[in-house]
Amino acid sequence: MPTINMKKVFLLGHQTERPEILSLLQKMGSMEMLDLKSGPNWEDLSDTLIPDHPEQKVNTLEAQLGEIRYCLDLFHRYFPMRKSFVQQFTGGKIELTDTLYGEYTGNLDKIKELYRQCRQSEEEFVKIRNEETQCQNSIEELLPWESLDLPLEEVGEGSYLTVGLYQVPEDRFSAMISELDKLNCYYSEISTNGDLKHIVFAGLIKDKELYIEIFKEASAVSFSYPISPGTAADNIQNLQQKVTRLAEKRQHLISQIEALVESRMFLMTVYDHLQNEYDKHLAVTNLARTDNSFIMEGWVPEPALEDLENNLSSQTKTAVLVAREPKPGEMPPVLLENSRAVEPYEVVTKLYSTPKKNELDPTPYLAPFFFIFFGICLSDAGYGLVLASLAFLLIRKLKLEGMGKQLMNLLLMGGISAIIFGLLLGSAFGDLLKLKPLWFNPLEDPMRMLVYCFAIGLFHIYFGMFLQAYRNIKSGQLLNALFDQGFWFIFLNGLVLLILPQTALLGKWLAISGALGLILTQGRSQQGLFKRFFSGLLSLYNVTGYLSDVLSYSRLLALGLATGVIASAINSMAGMLPGGLIWSILMAIGLVGGHFFNVIISSLGSYVHTSRLQYIEFFGKFFEGGGRQYKPFQLKSSYISVVKTDDV
Amino acid sequence: MTGSELALFKISGLEIALLGAALAVGLAGIGSAIGVGIVGQSAAGLVTEDPDKFGQTLLLQALPGTQGIYGLLTGFLIMQRVGIIGAVPLELTIAEGYAFLMASLPIAIVGLVSGIYQGRVSASAVGLVAKRPEELGKGIVYAVMVETYAVLALLASVMLLFGIPV
DSSP states (O other): OOOOEEEEEEEEEEEEGGGHHHHHHHHHHHEEEEEEGSSSSHHHHTTOOOOOOOOTHHHHHHHHHHHHHHHHHHHHHSSOOOOOOOOOHOOEEEEEEHHHHHHHOOOHHHHHHHHHHHHHHHHHHHHHHHHHHHHHHHHHHHHHGOOOSSSSGGGGOOEEEEEEEEEEEEEHHHHHHHHHHHHEEEEEEEEEETTTTEEEEEEEEEGGGHHHHHHTTTTTTEEOOOOOSSSSHHHHHHHHHHHHHHHHHHHHHHHHHHHHHHHHHHHHHHHHHHHHHHHHHHHHHOOEESSSEEEEEEEEHHHHHHHHHHHHHOOOSSSEEEEEETTTTTOOOBOOOOOOOTTHHHHHHHHHHOOOOOSSSOHHHHHHHHHHHHHHHHOOHHHHHHHOOOHHHHHHHOOOHHHHHHHHHHHHHHHHHHHHHHHTOOOOTTSOOOOOOOOOOOOTTTTHHHHHHHHHHHHHHHHHHEEEEEEHTTTTTTTIIIIIIIIHHHHHHHHHHHTTTHHHHHHHHHHHHHHHHHHHHHTSSSSSSSHHHHHHHHGGGGHHHHHHHHTHHHHHHHHHHHHHHHHHHHHHHHHHOSSSHHHHHHHHHHHHHHHHHHHHHHHHHHHHHHHHHIIIIIIIOOOOOOOOOOOOOOOOSSEEEOGGGGGG | OOOOHHHHHOOHHHHHHHHHHHHHHHHHHHHHHHHHHHHHHHHHEEEEGGGGGGHHHHHHHGGEEEEEEHHHHHHHHHHTTTSSSSSSSOOOOOOHHHHHHHHHHHHHHHHHHHHHOOOOOOOHHHHHHHGGGHHHHHHHHHHHHHHHHHHHEEEOOOHHHHOOOO
């Protein structure tokens, strides 16, 4: 299925009607704007047209958005809105009725006041926090001196005495006191903290120099506290009271912020609203103008074009839309379109790359393979049921959009596929429910399953080659299709047939003719006969690539076995527990928890390995990617999704 | 050690088989533990900046965890085959015991090394997610390229186990 056709459009209008026209375009959301000035035609146009600039309003809007973001960030820091684990992957927005939306967006003046309050609260909050830390630090410093009953203001020098507090490393202490004892002085040990001894010291002022020398020798550090009356214990008590007071104040502030948080919904709504306004004003930078008219350039998907034209002609007076097919050399953006059943698999394609313009969208082709591979990897009816119901519930409960919804639908389909293969291969929660396989049990005959995995893998690879051949034929390169895909197809089939004795003879001749064809044609881009022959011969070496591609599908079996065997391990561990009520409860918990863990880990494994088979083995055969996704100028929302009042 | 003491130290096939089970669980488990640890370290760094990335980074952290599970699975299969779980333990000859030990080696060795390397790739993918959260899928694919070899080793181990005629 090709991608949707894009039309290049030019829109002309009168300057006075510009805001209305832009609003309409944004609401319709079907046009991707291009910057006219960076386009290839600008040089021809620049004589008559001048680039347009957004109005002053943009700066106001930007400032307002900044203020709202500040408030929301503040709220988030103190009262975070928890996103659920699932929402972290999938997104999910708050619903709001359109009447409330109108009410909120009509009340833009409130932003300034809210911002002022938030700002003030936060500044005060920071101030209190700083004070608190200061107090805590002081308390920490004073604690070692707590038992000293000397008021701190008496530390210092008087006319006869010098009094000091010192911190001495413990290993120097004994040496120091033996020195001090020789002099006429007093000292007393207050406390030991870590490897520091805290002492109070009093001596005669006339011997000051001697003391200082001794202290220096012992690397003792003098402790001084900014003069405040009372003992250390008094000071600590004061500080602690202050800390309590500050904490109360902080609590009070937090409750103030909490009161502000009520307007979070309002702020989110006006944020979305203003963001769209901002986008609209900024879009003007893409335009060019004369004195009284303007022109813009863009891409519109063909199916949406008529609607856009109709709306423009009915709702505006001056707008004129001109559309044409893209010229060669222009790179239109790409929009994928798939039927509802296939649409979830777009996620797989998009995670790899958007297809190029006119390139095949691989989504519908990979979809059935993805469905089957996921089922074989998980291959458990019970797990499939759990996964499908989980995905179904999440789709219903969270209003998902875009990729999130597609991913959940993908898992829902995967679950269904796992149910099918679980029934076929006889597994439901491992061997918990003794299912009789409708087909056969791969645990009993893994070789048989392995062969089937290779077979389906070979088919997958052939299908990729077929798509490339189709691409070649469609672009008129019939010979390329025959040489690059056809001969390989013959050669590979010959090799496969060689395995069975009944078909070995046919296989031999097929392989030989295929190989001959490859040798003769694969060097065709080279110059010179010898070089051509040689690189043709060398190309046969690529058979190892095909071989490893096919072997890679053995992961289908391995992951299927892993799911089944881990499930059985959980079952038999639970089965080893003795009887009795408590043990039965424990067994039930173990079973539920163990199987749930296995569902998650096995689904993850199935998803990633199935994706890999598409990306490496399948896409490698035909898909290039590297297209640009279509990004229309439209209304966006970060927080809110608006619903009609009647729907609630 | 005298001869009579050596006779006491007689090892049977069962013990050798159990050594295989222990190696599969142990070595592959070490690989996963290191791998998951590496990813956890860089993920925690990212989540301090942006707590909403927890879900995405947890997914990346889970990726190198599978080697440990494959090892456990192999170990479990050995235990089941030799009758440690459920039935009566089998009387294995030394040769049969070695057969089980050999069967455990692919996942034990590859699990150890690939777990570590997958952890490194996933840790880099955490950096990728930090800057471009929408590219998580590509990060996962890089990590899965490493895991391929653990899956192949698991397949070899399991096929060997199924093939041992006991």
